[in-house]
Structures are given as structure tokens and as C-alpha cells.
Amino acid sequence: MKILVCISHVPDTTSKINFVNDNTKFDTAGVQFIIGPYDDYALARAIEIKEANAGSTVTVLNVGLSETEPTIRKALAIGADDAVRINAEPTDSYFVAAQIAEHAKSTSYDLILMGRESIDFNSGVVHGIVGQMLAIPAVSPVMKLEIEGTKAKLTREIEGGKEMLEVNLPFVAGCQEPIAEWKIPNMRGIMSARTKPLNVVEPVSVDSGIKLIKFEQPPAKGTVKMISADNVAELVTLLKNEAKVL
Amino acid sequence: MGILVFVECAEGKVKKTSLEAIVYAHGMGEPVTVIAMGKVDNAELESLGKYGAQKVLHADDTRLNEEGIEAYATVITDAFAKEDSSILVLANSSLGTPVAAIVASRLNASLATNVVELPDTSSGFVVKRSIYTGKAFSRVELTKDKKVIAIRKNAAELKEVGGTANVSVFNATLTDADFATKILSTEKATGDILLPEAEIVVSGGRGMKGPEHWGIIEDLAKALGAATGCSKPVSDMGWRPHHEHVGQTGIKVSPQLYIAVGISGAIQHLAGVNSSKYIVVINKDAEAPFFKAADYGIVGDAFDVVPKLTEAIKAAK
Ligand SMILES: Cc1cc2nc3c(=O)[nH]c(=O)nc-3n(C[C@H](O)[C@H](O)[C@H](O)COP(=O)(O)OP(=O)(O)OC[C@H]3O[C@@H](n4cnc5c(N)ncnc54)[C@H](O)[C@@H]3O)c2cc1C
Numbered sequence: 001m002k003i004l005v006c007i008s009h010v011p012d013t014t015s016k017i018n019f020v021n022d023n024t025k026f027d028t029a030g031v032q033f034i035i036g037p038y039d040d041y042a043l044a045r046a047i048e049i050k051e052a053n054a055g056s057t058v059t060v061l062n063v064g065l066s067e068t069e070p071t072i073r074k075a076l077a078i079g080a081d082d083a084v085r086i087n088a089e090p091t092d093s094y095f096v097a098a099q100i101a102e103h104a105k106s107t108s109y110d111l112i113l114m115g116r117e118s119i120d121f122n123s124g125v126v127h128g129i130v131g132q133m134l135a136i137p138a139v140s141p142v143m144k145l146e147i148e149g150t151k152a153k154l155t156r157e158i159e160g161g162k163e164m165l166e167v168n169l170p171f172v173a174g175c176q177e178p179i180a181e182w183k184i185p186n187m188r189g190i191m192s193a194r195t196k197p198l199n200v201v202e203p204v205s206v207d208s209g210i211k212l213i214k215f216e217q218p219p220a221k222g223t224v225k226m227i228s229a230d231n232v233a234e235l236v237t238l239l240k241n242e243a244k245v246l
Numbered sequence: 247m248g249i250l251v252f253v254e255c256a257e258g259k260v261k262k263t264s265l266e267a268i269v270y271a272h273g274m275g276e277p278v279t280v281i282a283m284g285k286v287d288n289a290e291l292e293s294l295g296k297y298g299a300q301k302v303l304h305a306d307d308t309r310l311n312e313e314g315i316e317a318y319a320t321v322i323t324d325a326f327a328k329e330d331s332s333i334l335v336l337a338n339s340s341l342g343t344p345v346a347a348i349v350a351s352r353l354n355a356s357l358a359t360n361v362v363e364l365p366d367t368s369s370g371f372v373v374k375r376s377i378y379t380g381k382a383f384s385r386v387e388l389t390k391d392k393k394v395i396a397i398r399k400n401a402a403e404l405k406e407v408g409g410t411a412n413v414s415v416f417n418a419t420l421t422d423a424d425f426a427t428k429i430l431s432t433e434k435a436t437g438d439i440l441l442p443e444a445e446i447v448v449s450g451g452r453g454m455k456g457p458e459h460w461g462i463i464e465d466l467a468k469a470l471g472a473a474t475g476c477s478k479p480v481s482d483m484g485w486r487p488h489h490e491h492v493g494q495t496g497i498k499v500s501p502q503l504y505i506a507v508g509i510s511g512a513i514q515h516l517a518g519v520n521s522s523k524y525i526v527v528i529n530k531d532a533e534a535p536f537f538k539a540a541d542y543g544i545v546g547d548a549f550d551v552v553p554k555l556t557e558a559i560k561a562a563k
């Protein structure tokens with residue numbers, strides 16, 4: 001099996017989000033970057049599938065500028081065999097999808113795993129667009145994925161429940177928990193990651209039909225009103241008359 | 247010209263977030279056509295006129311009773327072309343979002359999901375999206391002629407604007423390829439209020455100590471007509487089903503009222519609740535970070551406070 005895992009390079013989930021350049025650029029000052037948490041699940045499942053199927057390979061792909069290489073190396077340390085970095089700023093999900101599809105066209109993968117969504121753009125669409133561009137099915141959000149020969153059995157989360165699916169390889173899946181447990185790189189992985197191939201490829205040009213105007217911060221939250229545990233009726237009164245939500 | 251709105255149906259009813267999508271489309275001031283699939287009766291579809299739909303197309307092919315993403319996308323793409331629409335509006339969801347991705351690719355349209363308010367068309371066509379898991383917004387211009395917009399809950403406030411819509415059957419051309427992904431079975435909690443749609447959510451965290459104590463959370467939820475949620479460790483430990491997990495890596499809720507019981511308020515949990523209108527926190531630790539994100543707080547033991555609150559709510563009704 002040839003598996004491709006697409007990872008985003010995103011601010012740590014505890015980061016404060018600020019912008020610079022007149023609110024047109026993300027402020028990276030003091031921010032730690034990580035593999036997107038959902039993408040990390042995809043990677044973990046890919047490694048498990050590789051380990052269960054001798055002769056399999058896992059390639060990780062990121063669309064990003066050179067600053068993302070430490071994140072890519074981390075994926076190699078976790079167990080991917082090689083990596084591709086498409087040398088471009090990931091300006092929007094359509095742009096990213098077009099780059100991934102371009103790469104995947106030239107290498108026939110049996111399985112393309114992604115996260116259900118990136119935690120910067122929160123679009124949840126790259127897998128669907130890549131599926132269309134490659135004319136293969138895309139399924140998201142996937143909670144369980146078992147390969148059975150040339151087919152796979154998947155569990156997809158739906159509102160209030162889940163859906164069991166069967167699909168032929170190749171396909172694209174957007175993953176989420178509990179598909180696999182996040183993997184932490186060990187020392188041997190970290191050492192070997194340094195010498196694993198990381199190929200840098202130039203992007204193709206696409207018109208994604210999206211233009212950033214500016215970023216905005218949400219309005220600041222007011223202060224909390226504390227109520228005594230002996231007087232819960234007061235809370236009910238406030239919810240009714242002040243917040244008007246009851 | 248005109249706007250096409252895809253509506254999702256559950257148990258024969260059009261979902262509330264889909265009604266919001268109709269109101270949203272109506273707010274753009276162009277004629278609104280709705281496309282609905284599967285099992286839903288005519289009276290329900292006619293009533294969509296109230297929210298601003300002029301016409302409703304009902305693709306009633308029985309194969310659409312199952313929510314197949316590819317098949318739904320094919321029907322919508324087909325309807326978009328036949329209606330000569332310029333914009334598709336739908337609600338973000340585990341069905342709507344993947345459908346939006348496919349339809350936008352097929353139409354070569356500009357695509358924006360997670361949209362939170364009406365577009366600003368004073369210069370171009372600019373939508374506001376929620377990004378960084380609720381920690382920021384972006385304003386982006388959709389530059390292509392065709393546009394696909396997936397809106398987040400509460401992007402439009404439900405209001406009645408019209409009368410009865412004209413319902414007609416829509417015959418879509420579906421092929422085997424549209425059913426390449428086979429749905430083997432579905433498991434769905436019926437009758438419950440769905441978390442992403444709920445106006446009130448009561449969530450419990452690790453402070454609840456174990457699944458056997460969820461009765462008091464459920465009683466409070468019942469008294470309020472609320473859905474129940476939980477923190478990630480709670481679903482990781484199997485105390486509650488995964489589809490109740492709220493936060494960065496779970497469901498993002500946007501209710502009128504979110505009540506958090508025994509949840510510390512880690513930033514990853516807050517990322518899933520930061521678009522709630524009001525937040526109530528009940529925690530025995532006065533230093534719990536959740537209080538900083540709350541509107542109302544009670545420092546106390548959940549096992550004491552929650553039953554009392556349930557009684558007070560019942561008494562106030
Ligand atoms: C990448 C990443 C993604 C994550 N995504 C999510 C996510 O989507 N959702 C999520 O929830 N978490 C997520 N987490 C985990 C998150 O960091 C926290 O660990 C988690 O939210 C803590 O859950 P909790 O508040 O239930 O438990 P705890 O942090 O253990 O808090 C329990 C709280 O209960 C209170 N308590 C104890 N007993 C009582 C009592 N008798 N009465 C009242 N209060 C009591 C305690 O004071 C405490 O504040 C993520 C973490 C990472 C690293």
C-alpha cells in the first residue's frame with residue numbers, strides 16, 4: 001500500500017491568535033507550531049496500516065514555506081518514510097487541495113489520509129476537493145478505518161450518531177478520533193528523520209476564487225457574575241430576566 | 247440568477263440550521279429556490295415559504311432516503327445548472343460541508359465554509375468566516391461568478407417573511423458512480439436534541455467522577471430542553487458517546503446557553519464553546535480557568551448544585 005498523509009502546520013492549540021501588517025498576516029511571534037491535531041490522527045492511522053501491511057510506505061505532504069520543515073520532520077520521526085513539501089504559502093483550502101491533487105496525480109496512492117479539518121482555516125473541504133480533482137471518493141469525518149483487501153470499511157460521524165460505509169481503494173479520508181491514538185516520536189525516530197528524504201516541489205498556479213481582505217479578533221468577553229451555591233434560584237432569575245435565554 | 251439553498255431533513259422535518267440557510271439566502275435579496283431530498287412531506291416543504299423560499303424542488307428518488315454525499319452533491323449540481331443559479335447556500339454540518347466541497351469543485355465556484363454573517367457586497371462579494379477554531383475571523387472576497395457558501399449556526403436569525411412555497415418534484419440523473427461509497431448501516435440517536443443544533447447545552451467533565459453520575463446532568467438537560475455534551479477525557483474514557491464530545495477536536499456548539507459542570511475550561515474545550523451566547527460554569531474550584539470565559543458562575547459541588555438548579559428551573563416554569 002502506498003499511503004499519502006497531508007499535514008497542516010498550525011499554531012499549538014493553546015496559542016493566542018494575533019495579526020500583524022494591518023490585520024492581514026498571522027503573527028507568529030511566540031507561537032509554537034504543531035501538526036494539525038486531526039492530521040496527527042490521520043498520520044497515526046497511516047503508520048498502523050503500514051505496520052500491518054508489509055511493503056507499505058507512508059509519504060507526508062505539506063503545502064508550506066520552509067518554516068514548516070520542523071513540523072514535517074516530526075511526522076518523519078513519528079514514522080513516515082519520506083516527505084514532500086510544496087513550496088508555497090497555503091493561502092486557502094482550494095489552493096492547498098489543487099497542490100495536493102497535482103502531486104497525487106503523478107504518484108498513484110492507494111489511500112490519501114487527511115484531518116477532518118485544519119485548525120487555522122477550519123474549512124473541512126480539502127479532502128472533498130482533492131477527491132473531485134482525482135475523481136475518487138472522499139469521506140469525512142472518519143472515526144474508524146479498516147482495510148479489507150481492495151476495499152475499506154469506514155465509520156463516519158454524522159449528527160447524533162455514526163454511519164458505516166464501504167468504499168473501494170483508492171479514496172481520500174478526513175480523519176478524527178478515535179481512529180487511532182496520537183503517536184509520540186521516540187529517539188530512534190527522531191534520529192532517522194534527519195536523513196529521510198524531504199523533497200521540495202514548486203507549486204502549480206491556480207485561481208482559487210478567494211481573496212483575503214483582512215483578519216479580525218472576536219469582541220472581548222465581559223466579566224463573570226458569581227452566584228452563591230446556596231442561592232441557585234438567583235441564577236434562574238438572571239438567566240430568565242437578564243440573559244433572556246430561558 | 248437566483249440562489250439555491252440545500253436543506254437537510256431529519257425525521258421528516260427540515261433542520262433548523264437549514265431554515266437559517268433559507269433566511270440567510272433571502273437576506274441577500276435574490277429569488278430563493280430550495281432543493282430537498284429524500285423522505286419529507288409536501289406540507290413541510292410548502293411551509294419553507296415562510297422563511298423566504300419561493301420554490302422548492304423535491305428530489306424524491308428513494309435512493310436519496312440515505313444521505314449519500316456524492317449522490318446529494320450530484321442532485322444539487324444538477325439543480326444549480328437547471329435553475330441557472332449563481333449562489334448555493336447550505337448549513338455547515340457533517341453532511342453539508344463535504345457536499346459543499348464537491349459541488350464547488352464541480353461548478354468551479356468560489357467556496358467559503360463556516361460563514362457567520364451576510365455577505366458585504368458594497369465592494370465585491372465579501373463574507374466573514376470563523377477561523378482558528380473560533381478565536382478569530384477572516385473577511386474573504388469570493389471572486390468567481392459562482393459561489394458556494396456554507397453557513398455556521400446562528401449566521402441568520404430565524405424570522406418569518408413569506409407565505410407558501412411552490413413545491414415540485416425534481417428528477418435528478420443519478421448513476422452508479424454516485425453510490426460508489428456504500429452506506430452499510432447507520433446508528434442514530436432518535437428523538438434526542440442534536441448537539442450542533444441545540445439552543446441549550448449541558449455538558450459534564452471529569453469532575454462528574456464517572457458515567458454512573460450522569461443522571462443529574464440528564465435531569466438538568468431535560469428540565470431545560472437541552473442537549474447533553476461532555477469534555478474530551480469523558481468521551482475518551484467511554485463515559486459518554488463520542489458524538490457528545492465538545493471542543494477543539496470535537497463538536498463546536500453555538501447555543502444560546504452553555505452550562506459546564508465539572509469542566510476545568512482548558513483552552514481546547516473553550517474553542518468548542520466560544521460562540522455560545524451565554525456560559526454558566528459550575529465548578530468546585532474557584533480558580534478553574536472556565537470562570538474567566540463565563541457569564542455566570544457558581545463555585546460549588548456539582549452533586550449539590552446541579553440537583554438544586556434542576557429543581558429551581560422546574561419551579562420557575
Ligand atoms: C490537541 C488537543 C486537543 C484537545 N481537544 C479537546 C476537546 O476538543 N475538548 C475537550 O474538552 N478537551 C480537549 N483537549 C483536552 C483538554 O486540554 C483538557 O485536558 C480537557 O478539556 C479536560 O477535561 P475536563 O475539564 O473534563 O477535566 P479536568 O481538567 O480534569 O477538570 C475537571 C474539573 O472538574 C472540577 N470538579 C471536580 N470535582 C467536582 C465536583 N464534585 N463538582 C464540581 N466540579 C468538580 C475540577 O475542579 C476541575 O476543574 C485537547 C487537548 C489537546 C492537547
Ligand SMILES: Nc1ncnc2c1ncn2[C@@H]1O[C@H](COP(=O)(O)O)[C@@H](O)[C@H]1O
Pocket residue numbers: 006007008009036038039061062063064090093096113114115116117118119121122123124125126127
Ligand atoms: N497546508 C497544508 N498542507 C497539507 N495538507 C493540508 C494543508 N492544509 C490542510 N491540509 C489537509 O487538509 C485537511 C482539511 O483542511 P481544511 O479543508 O483547510 O479544513 C487538513 O486536516 C489537512 O489534512
